[in-house]
């Protein structure tokens with residue numbers, strides 16, 4: 569019995585709230601994270617990182633503030649104080665009138681430090697180093713902020729409180745050089761998964777515990793191949809119920825989704 573319970577808990581599919589509950593609320597705002605974490609009970613809050621002119625890590629997908637705020641310009645050319653003036657919610661109301669809420673107006677761009685303060689060390693974070701080539705020192709700053717919040721302790725890392733993901737292998741190598749224990753996930757570009765040779769996968773397994781492929785590339789066979797190397801497999805970004813069920817049928821370990829509520833319902837079905 570004990571063995572069964574353990575096996576079950578190890579195979580629990582992880583609900584990774586992609587940019588928070590970004591199917592319902594403006595991505596990478598507290599409105600979005602509150603919904604995915606406090607209301608939907610997703611396992612992970614997914615955070616994309618960019619770095620400001622004054623070296624602060626903020627949650628934003630793009631290298632510029634143009635799409636998700638009322639401002640313009642590259643994050644690297646703006647100070648945190650300047651970015652804090654921006655409205656990171658109204659664009660969502662304009663784009664999605666059927667989902668618009670007055671409370672989204674005036675949402676601010678959160679810093680990583682503010683996110684970790686708000687959700688604490690019991691929440692789990694799936695953090696992506698975005699454009700690390702644009703931001704020298706990003707990895708060092710990330711580890712410093714995580715440590716300040718007690719998230720670099722071995723037991724927290726072991727339990728998967730923090731996973732670091734990147735499309736940049738170089739950035740993941742750097743994270744490993746800075747810390748031996750932190751758990752890493754290699755994201756793969758579209759069409760990349762089937763180009764990886766056995767030798768490349770073996771080498772990658774020395775560095776990362778997981779692979780994040782584009783879900784459109786996954787098949788039953790290549791998922792099985794990745795699993796045979798011992799990788800955890802977390803495809804992105806799976807937003808329809810049909811695709812979620814298909815990914816589960818391949819044996820993935822969870823998915824990045826804008827609809828954490830939908831995936832959670834599916835994984836909890838008896």
Ligand code: G3P
Nearest residue numbers: 586616696733780804824
């Ligand atoms: O991090 C997984 C997935 O989010 C990668 O794509 O562009 O949404 O960050 P993107």
Ligand code: CA
Nearest residue numbers: 614615616696
């Ligand atoms: Ca991401």
